[in-house]
Each structure stands twice: as C-alpha cells, then as structure tokens.
Amino acid sequence: QLQLVESGGGLVQPGGSLRLSCAASGFSLDYYAIGWFRQAPGKEREGVSCISSSGGRTNYADSVKGRFTISRDNAKNTVYLEMNSLKPEDTAIYYCAATRIFCTVVGEVMDYWGKGTLVTVSS
Numbered sequence: 001q002l003q004l005v006e007s008g009g010g011l012v013q014p015g016g017s018l019r020l021s022c023a024a025s026g027f028s029l030d031y032y033a034i035g036w037f038r039q040a041p042g043k044e045r046e047g048v049s050c051i052s053s054s055g056g057r058t059n060y061a062d063s064v065k066g067r068f069t070i071s072r073d074n075a076k077n078t079v080y081l082e083m084n085s086l087k088p089e090d091t092a093i094y095y096c097a098a099t100r101i102f103c104t105v106v107g108e109v110m111d112y113w114g115k116g117t118l119v120t121v122s123s
Contacts, residue, residue: 002026002112004096009117012086020081020117022096027112029053029072033103034079035110036070038092038119047105048094051079057103064090086121093118 008020022034035050049060049070058070069082079096094117097110 004098004112004114006094006096006114006117009094009119011120011122013123014087014121016086016121017082017084018086018119020083020094020096020119022079022081022114024077024098024112028074029077029079029098030074032098032100032111034070034072035097035099035103035105035107036079036081037095037097037105037107038090039095039116040089040092043092045095045107046092047107049081050103050105052103053100059103059105061105083119086119088121091119091121 005023031053033052036048037045038048039045051058051070055072067085072079096114098112099110
C-alpha cells in the first residue's frame with residue numbers, strides 16, 4: 001500500500017520548535033518532490049514549503065521563511081520540516097504530499113497525501 005505518514009506534531013509554546021517527519025511506505029521518494037501544506041481551523045489549505053527530489057531546490061511561503069527548514073533523507077525515505085520560532089498562527093494540521101513533477105505547493109498536482117499531524121502553538 002502506497003502511503004505517506006506524518007509524525008512529530010504536538011503542543012508547543014510560542015517560540016518553541018518542532019520537527020515534523022514525512023515517511024513513505026510502499027514506494028520510494030527518490031523521484032518525488034515533496035510539499036508540506038497546512039490547514040488551520042476555518043481557513044483554506046496553505047502551501048508551506050517544498051523540496052525537489054534531489055533536495056537541491058527548496059521553496060518556502062513568506063509566512064515561514066527564515067523559521068522553517070525542509071530537508072530530506074532519501075536513504076530513510078523521509079522528508080523533514082524543522083519548525084523554529086513557532087507562533088500561535090502556525091497552529092494547523094500539517095500534511096505532506098508527493099509529486100513527480102517538481103518542487104511545488106500546488107495541491108492539485110500532488111499524487112499522494114498523508115493524513116496529517118496536528119501542531120498546536122499555545123501558552
């Protein structure tokens with residue numbers, strides 16, 4: 001069964017850090033670009049970051065630039081999202097998704113989606 005599984009979410013205080021993981025099973029991520037998305041309650045889904053299949057290209061939404069870092073370990077078939085200086089407005093369900101096209105946060109072109117992990121930033 002082909003699937004992506006996110007992990008690493010939780011409750012963190014403002015200014016804190018979390019590292020999310022996106023692990024693939026049933027297929028290799030070697031040829032897939034990965035995007036991270038989030039959806040806060042009552043809001044539309046937002047593209048957060050993406051990384052190319054080789055890891056050589058990354059992109060970030062302005063809202064997270066300088067605070068979030070995306071990386072990948074193809075040997076572990078896993079992509080990571082390091083989140084620092086978290087703010088209450090970062091609270092959302094975070095999803096990873098895979099596409100064979102290129103580094104993008106256009107949700108409609110994604111081939112596979114995970115079920116998400118909840119990140120709550122609150123004191």
